[in-house]
Amino acid sequence: MVHEWSLAEALLRYVASVYGPRIKTLKLRVGVLQSIDKEVLLFSIRELAGLYNVSLGDVVLEDEEAVFKCNRCGYEWSFNPGDLGEEVRESIHFLPEAVFAYTRCPRCGSRDFKVVKGRGLEVAEVVPG
Amino acid sequence: MVHEWSLAEALLRYVASVYGPRIKTLKLRVGVLQSIDKEVLLFSIRELAGLYNVSLGDVVLEDEEAVFKCNRCGYEWSFNPGDLGEEVRESIHFLPEAVFAYTRCPRCGSRDFKVVKGRGLEVAEVVPG
Amino acid sequence: MAVKKTYVVLSSKGGVGKSTLSSLLAFYAAERGARAGLVDLDFTNPSTHIVLGVDPREVRYVEEKGIFPALVGKLRYVTPAAFTRDSPLPLRGENVSRALFELISILRLDGLDYLFIDTPPGMSDEHMDIVYRLGEVVKPVVVTTPSPLSVSSVRKMISLLRESGLREIFLVENMGGGGLADVFKEPGITYLGYVPFYPGFDNCIGSLENVRRCPLRSFFESIVDKLVSEG
């Protein structure tokens, strides 16, 4: 599951373009929906920082729970991709929106829900310097 | 331009269902995009309160400027429907989203923009009792 | 919307005939004396006005505690193209959804016997709003051609309609010869009939005269009959 490389690439480009090439601390929220491999992600970020000449201090990765909210009945629930089969989990790994093919609101059955948090990779904090 | 009646009806139903049939103060934000006739709106609200047995104290209407933000270049601008011809203004009065047929980002020309505020009628404050 | 029956014409596949079918069913129903209406909810590509030969720049709505549909012959008619003077209207889904609820909340359709709603292809904001928020008040009329591209697309849409709790689904076969009656013979699906492929179909649309004299008229009318008697 090494497309973590392309996630890392997009992220690092963004961070460097906004904060410049010297980053002391980079804190990321890793939404569990996408089942991102954190070791691979960390490795990719470090490699890419080398390639792009970004000096990078601490990198902190924290999990973020996946929370969905139904647009019809308002029910909010926490979604665990671990409950799904390997194949489905991998599909969502590549395309998080594929989750709408596999999940419905546990209360009213609607597929009209929002991913409130935990979809993918997000920057929580950047300390430049 | 008396479809203000139906706007008032939807609004009053909503307010009564959430706050009950006794309202001391009702404060509304009236987005300028829709060119809502405030006198007609106020009249409609009062009439409908009578019909629906909602006891209604003060009703305060305040204008809200229409602000758009470009999804492409990030430019934010204030939109004045008064700059448009009568026919176009009336179209937007009925269907605020028709504005996407008549307006583009003044900086980059994109039609991909967000109505940040001032689209329509909104409840600013309700004091029940 | 105090309408006796609201039929929403649906198909995840484009180009199968949703706009022509909704327009002609509504128009023929009105010609036969029913109080019938047509509302076009395909905001980014409205086309029922082209079917009926109506210039959207000439459409005027009467405002009175809401807005009343325009009259086209005896048909009550509403199209968003009237608000855009027929110019392009690109809209992201969130705005489509806002426009949809705005329009249906200001329309005055009281007293209609039959309302037909035209919708865009796909399965996006409009469809989710219709299925999950208006599902209790609308009856779905799903349209497909016999092409495998259409049939497989429409199967998915039907499975969504079913799981959302819609128990009565009407089906129309367009540009076909009746062969889909067997393909969709399932509990919960009512096959309303077919409309054959007609190479001169452009002569069936574009003006009320064309619509009135369309050689396929009896096919559409027998679908109206079946709808009226079935549900």
Added chain:
Amino acid sequence: MAVKKTYVVLSSKGGVGKSTLSSLLAFYAAERGARAGLVDLDFTNPSTHIVLGVDPREVRYVEEKGIFPALVGKLRYVTPAAFTRDSPLPLRGENVSRALFELISILRLDGLDYLFIDTPPGMSDEHMDIVYRLGEVVKPVVVTTPSPLSVSSVRKMISLLRESGLREIFLVENMGGGGLADVFKEPGITYLGYVPFYPGFDNCIGSLENVRRCPLRSFFESIVDKLVSEG
């Protein structure tokens, strides 16, 4: 996306042949030795796999610093249907937009000569993302049939493409006889050719064998030629 040329097949009108055209152009280009790719961006109604006769449950992508397209014959192919096991995927526009950027940011298409992108009908999130964010790297190939419903719809889309700054617009006439060459004779529009209406078209799709033996093949190939030589 380090691709030499990216063609996005567009039409606000549904059912005009976007999916068959994008699939067949890409497939024939690949058969003739070009490094060609096809990406289906019609998330709520993907159908290129049906055209090509590919079972999306069998499609496997190779992951390596991104994902590589699957091989279908010599064609590099990506469809979102592979991620949904071909089940229905209703998506609001905001999610369509997220899915689109996710997919194009992880795809490894380096070294392709020609990439064809299939899109849904309408003018909504996908189209705005493509026109306003990817407009610099894609070339629009607009498809229409001769029907007034399609022509008037496509005129609006073309006017949007123009005002957004896209200066070179390609046009294909499907299910027609060449009559639109004159209708769209305008500066900035390059007419690529037409594909006639063929009642047996179902035999042109559904398997690679069908596609290879399609009697209309020469029409599609001459469109490929024109594209390659024009831009």
